[in-house]
Amino acid sequence: MKRPRKKIVPVLGGRLEITVNVAGRGKPLLFLHSAGGYYWDDFLDSLADHYKVFVPHFPGTAPGRPNDIDQIDNLWDAVLAYDDLLDGLGLKKVRLMGHSFGGLLASELAAQRRKSIEKLVLIAPIGLWREDAPYTCADWCALGPGEIMDTLFYDKNHPLVVKRMTPPPGASAAANWQVNFIWTLGCTAKVIWPIPDKGLKKRIHRVTAPALVVWGENDKLIPPAYAQEFGRALPNAEVFMIPRCGHEPPLEQLDALRTKVTQFLAA
Amino acid sequence: MKIACFHLMPYRDLAPDFEKKYKSAWFSLPFDEVADAGRVSSYYNWTLDELIYAAQSGFDGVCTNEHHQNAYGFMVNPNMMGSVLARATRGKSTAIIQMGETAVFLNPPIRVAEEYAMLDCIAEGRLVAGFPVGLGGDFSYSYGMAPIEQRGRYYEAHDLIKRAWTSSEVFAWNGQYYQLPMVNIWPKPAQRPHPPIWVPGNASPSTWDFVIKHDYSYCYLTYFGAKGAGHMVNGYWNRAEELGRDRNPYRMGFLVPVGVAETDAQAEADYAHAAEYLYHKGLHLPEQLLAPPGHMTYSSLSHLITKRPFPPFEDLQRLKYREFNDRDYVVCGSIKNVTERLIDIVKTLRVGHLMILPQFGSLSHEKTIENIDRIAKNVLPHLRGMWDDEGWEDHWWPRAAVPQQARAAA
Numbered sequence: 001m002k003r004p005r006k007k008i009v010p011v012l013g014g015r016l017e018i019t020v021n022v023a024g025r026g027k028p029l030l031f032l033h034s035a036g037g038y039y040w041d042d043f044l045d046s047l048a049d050h051y052k053v054f055v056p057h058f059p060g061t062a063p064g065r066p067n068d069i070d071q072i073d074n075l076w077d078a079v080l081a082y083d084d085l086l087d088g089l090g091l092k093k094v095r096l097m098g099h100s101f102g103g104l105l106a107s108e109l110a111a112q113r114r115k116s117i118e119k120l121v122l123i124a125p126i127g128l129w130r131e132d133a134p135y136t137c138a139d140w141c142a143l144g145p146g147e148i149m150d151t152l153f154y155d156k157n158h159p160l161v162v163k164r165m166t167p168p169p170g171a172s173a174a175a176n177w178q179v180n181f182i183w184t185l186g187c188t189a190k191v192i193w194p195i196p197d198k199g200l201k202k203r204i205h206r207v208t209a210p211a212l213v214v215w216g217e218n219d220k221l222i223p224p225a226y227a228q229e230f231g232r233a234l235p236n237a238e239v240f241m242i243p244r245c246g247h248e249p250p251l252e253q254l255d256a257l258r259t260k261v262t263q264f265l266a267a
Numbered sequence: 268m269k270i271a272c273f274h275l276m277p278y279r280d281l282a283p284d285f286e287k288k289y290k291s292a293w294f295s296l297p298f299d300e301v302a303d304a305g306r307v308s309s310y311y312n313w314t315l316d317e318l319i320y321a322a323q324s325g326f327d328g329v330c331t332n333e334h335h336q337n338a339y340g341f342m343v344n345p346n347m348m349g350s351v352l353a354r355a356t357r358g359k360s361t362a363i364i365q366m367g368e369t370a371v372f373l374n375p376p377i378r379v380a381e382e383y384a385m386l387d388c389i390a391e392g393r394l395v396a397g398f399p400v401g402l403g404g405d406f407s408y409s410y411g412m413a414p415i416e417q418r419g420r421y422y423e424a425h426d427l428i429k430r431a432w433t434s435s436e437v438f439a440w441n442g443q444y445y446q447l448p449m450v451n452i453w454p455k456p457a458q459r460p461h462p463p464i465w466v467p468g469n470a471s472p473s474t475w476d477f478v479i480k481h482d483y484s485y486c487y488l489t490y491f492g493a494k495g496a497g498h499m500v501n502g503y504w505n506r507a508e509e510l511g512r513d514r515n516p517y518r519m520g521f522l523v524p525v526g527v528a529e530t531d532a533q534a535e536a537d538y539a540h541a542a543e544y545l546y547h548k549g550l551h552l553p554e555q556l557l558a559p560p561g562h563m564t565y566s567s568l569s570h571l572i573t574k575r576p577f578p579p580f581e582d583l584q585r586l587k588y589r590e591f592n593d594r595d596y597v598v599c600g601s602i603k604n605v606t607e608r609l610i611d612i613v614k615t616l617r618v619g620h621l622m623i624l625p626q627f628g629s630l631s632h633e634k635t636i637e638n639i640d641r642i643a644k645n646v647l648p649h650l651r652g653m654w655d656d657e658g659w660e661d662h663w664w665p666r667a668a669v670p671q672q673a674r675a676a677a
Contacts, residue, residue, distance in 0.1 A: 066565035069415065073443070138408055141559050142294075175573040182568060186415050186561020193413035 001045050004055065011084035016071040018085050019062035021055040024048025029095040029265070031055045032082070032102030032109075035140060037184035038062075039164060043250035046258050051095065051265075056085060058101075060187035061180075075191040075198050079108045086116055095265055096209070097121040100222065100247065101188050104196055107230075111206040119265055120211040122230060123257075124222050124247055128204075129197035133223035136195050140221060141185055154218040154246035161251050204233045211237040212264045214257060216245030238264070268613070268653040269664060271328035271364055272321035272639065273522055273622040275340030276314045276348075278302055279629050281548050286584065292551040293337040294408045301338065313632040315348065319355045320636055321625070324643035328362030328395065328668065330622055332467075333369050334402060335409040339549035344368070346382045353390035362668035363390045364622075366467050366486065367397025371417060372410050375445055376424035380431040380452050387456040392667035396462040398425060398483070400474060403562030404552075415561030418473065420444045432461040463663040465520060465620070470499040470576070471567055472506070479510045484620060484663035486520030490550060491577050492596040493523065493612040499576065500616045516654050517619030517661040523612065524624040526599035527641040534599045537634060539588035542597045544628030546583045554580050597627070602645040609646065613653055619661060621650065 004021035011018055021038065029051035031044060038057050047053050059081065060069025072078050082105060086094065096117045098106030103125020110117045126135070140151070149156040149165065156162075167174035192198060211234045215227035224241065231239040240260050245253040281301060282288075289296055318329040329352050331345035342348050346368050353363045363386065370376035387394035400421050407414045423442045430438065430450070437451040456462050467486040468474040478485045485503060489496055500519070507518060524545065526538035557580065563571065570576070591597050598608050613621060625642060626635040 138559075141414075142408065142553075142555055144553050144555055172573065176569075179565070179569045179572050182560045182572075183565050184560075186559075189559075189561055190413045190415045193407065194411040 002048050004040055009085055009088035011081045011088060016059055016068060019057045024051055024053045026051040028091050029053050032098035032105045034100035034102055035185055035188040041250050042254055058188055061184045066183055069187040078191050079112055082109050083113050093118050095119045099123040100126055107200055110209055111203040114208045117209040120209040121261055123214045123249055124219055126196040126222055127200040128226055128229050133225040135222055137189050137193050141189055151220050152247045154244055154252055158252055164251055207234055213237055213239045214249055215241055216249050217241050217243050218245055219247045221247040268651055269327045270621045270647055270650060271330050272318055272326040273330040273624045274314050274318055274626060276342045277340050277549050278338035280306060281338055285548050286551045291553055291556055292339050292549055293556055294404055296338055315351050317626055317635050318352055321639050322356045322361040324639055325647055328364045330364040330366050332366045335405045346386055349386050350389055360668050360670045362395050362665055363393050364395040365397045367399055369399050369401040370424035371401050371420040375447055377431050380428040384454050384456040387458055387462050388454055392457040393665045394462040396464050398464055399467045403558040404556045407559045414559040417562055432456055475503050475506050479507050479512055484518055488522050492594045494595050515659045516617045517663055519618050520620035520622055521616055521618040522622040524597040524627040526638055527602055527605050531600045531604055538599045541628035541630035542588050542591050550583055606646050606649045
């Protein structure tokens with residue numbers, strides 16, 4: 001497993017610094033994490049075999065900088081912070097990928113910063129709304145520990161799921177892990193509460209990059225019906241459904257996801 | 268010493284197996300499955316009758332509070348209750364203590380400035396203006412605002428309301444959360460510049476600092492009893508001292524469910540079911556619903572999870588009446604037993620405003636009236652003179668709510 005190095009990038013006129021994890025060589029790829037926070041997993045590690053992978057912490061979720069979230073009041077602030085981040089990283093052209101909450105941010109950024117985004121990959125993104133498939137921030141913020149496992153995953157006993165969701169050993173480290181997990185949910189919720197339908201439907205037509213929309217067929221958190229919804233709303237999109245998979249394809253169906261995404265990005 | 272009668276206005280008739288069938292008594296509980304509007308009509312009227320009876324029986328004040336979408340207590344607009352109480356106690360010296368209408372639940376929050384002012388006028392200057400931060404679940408799950416914004420909105424709403432009460436000029440408000448072109452409330456409160464402010468809280472150090480800085484009175488509302496509260500309350504008094512405030516006991520309020528009977532055994536017979544109902548059913552509330560992610564600041568969250576100053580909420584489900592009573596989560600027993608324990612609580616925590624909850628859980632209207640009667644006749648007289656020997660003045664009590672003879676003596 002590679003060990004990403006940290007890079008601090010000032011954005012929003014210097015009011016905020018974004019902590020970015022960087023690993024790999026090749027053309028740049030920006031990955032925006034889910035509401036669960038930054039986690040360097042096997043999926044990102046394999047992408048870094050082919051690309052220079054940048055994974056920013058959403059403001060407030062970087063270690064030791066919880067109050068950075070005070071600089072972000074709403075979704076528009078967050079999108080502009082990432083727009084500034086592309087400049088700060090010197091990325092004129094980038095492959096952009098986002099998971100769940102990060103999928104919403106990636107969609108918004110692709111609609112805002114059209115010329116810079118070469119390819120867009122959305123893994124179970126939030127941000128659209130269907131009356132027949134409602135979901136709200138309470139669906140993940142109001143879950144107890146046991147319910148989280150049952151809701152997020154198709155197979156909660158999958159080794160990569162267990163590895164991701166097991167707190168580190170030692171009471172103090174485990175408590176800090178729990179604090180950071182809850183705080184990360186709180187920071188990300190700030191710009192999407194209570195329902196993540198914040199107007200993406202009025203902007204998504206602006207996306208010009210070819211897009212791949214990936215969804216676990218057994219996603220119990222964000223209904224898979226939204227795969228088709230994103231597929232229809234994006235001007236140039238392919239939808240890829242993964243069987244035996246919940247809301248976390250990078251953990252639950254690493255091989256299927258990796259193969260498909262690598263092909264799409266290389267094409 | 269001031270003693271007020273507090274009420275939660277719970278649903279009193281949940282089924283015996285309620286907590287096994289439902290995930291929570293809060294937010295997600297379907298009204299139509301478990302509740303009956305006819306009974307609710309009785310509850311609201313009993314609640315008003317019980318509070319009015321307490322006022323007539325000699326309690327110094329009556330307290331209402333606000334929560335949403337639950338069976339634990341659903342005075343969704345405490346000012347509706349408060350206005351009835353103000354009118355029903357006209358001519359008496361009863362304080363109308365709103366604990367309170369929660370400003371951050373309303374948009375714009377000057378609605379609270381207006382309603383409190385109106386209520387203070389109806390009450391002819393007997394209002395205590397409670398400024399709760401508000402329960403995280405109420406704010407975010409019921410009322411749809413991001414948990415992480417609650418404290419910021421609270422501070423801003425407070426500043427806006429204070430200015431709305433005290434400014435003689437029409438002003439524009441350009442805040443982070445609220446923008447108003449013309450703030451000019453009608454009426455202004457009967458008490459000028461504004462009614463006394465009490466802040467109920469659950470031992471959050473950031474709330475302490477806010478209360479102490481503004482020289483308000485703090486009310487510690489805990490479900491975990493006076494015995495476990497000593498450490499937290501000491502923290503408050505230490506902080507007050509650090510910030511240069513005196514040890515005036517009227518800076519501190521404390522709420523406790525109380526049940527009085529002829530004997531301790533009779534108290535168990537009368538109140539055990541009601542106490543267990545309160546904790547097992549009313550407080551059937553998973554922690555993640557109580558405080559959604561972001562509700563607590565990073566440092567408060569870190570303190571809560573690494574230090575665990577309270578037992579986990581789920582533990583309440585395992586305890587029985589005797590444990591609740593032994594730990595002072597409730598104070599139930601004979602007149603002598605209850606009186607001694609309340610005196611001890613008041614002294615230990617340095618409480619000037621004691622709030623007694625004589626109706627809790629399933630306790631019937633008749634039993635509640637009997638309880639209020641026993642407390643007023645037999646317990647209150649032993650508490651009332653506490654702190655008199657130290658000579659403190661209660662700066663947080665409405666002048667119009669001081670009895671005539673006491674005013675003359677002063």
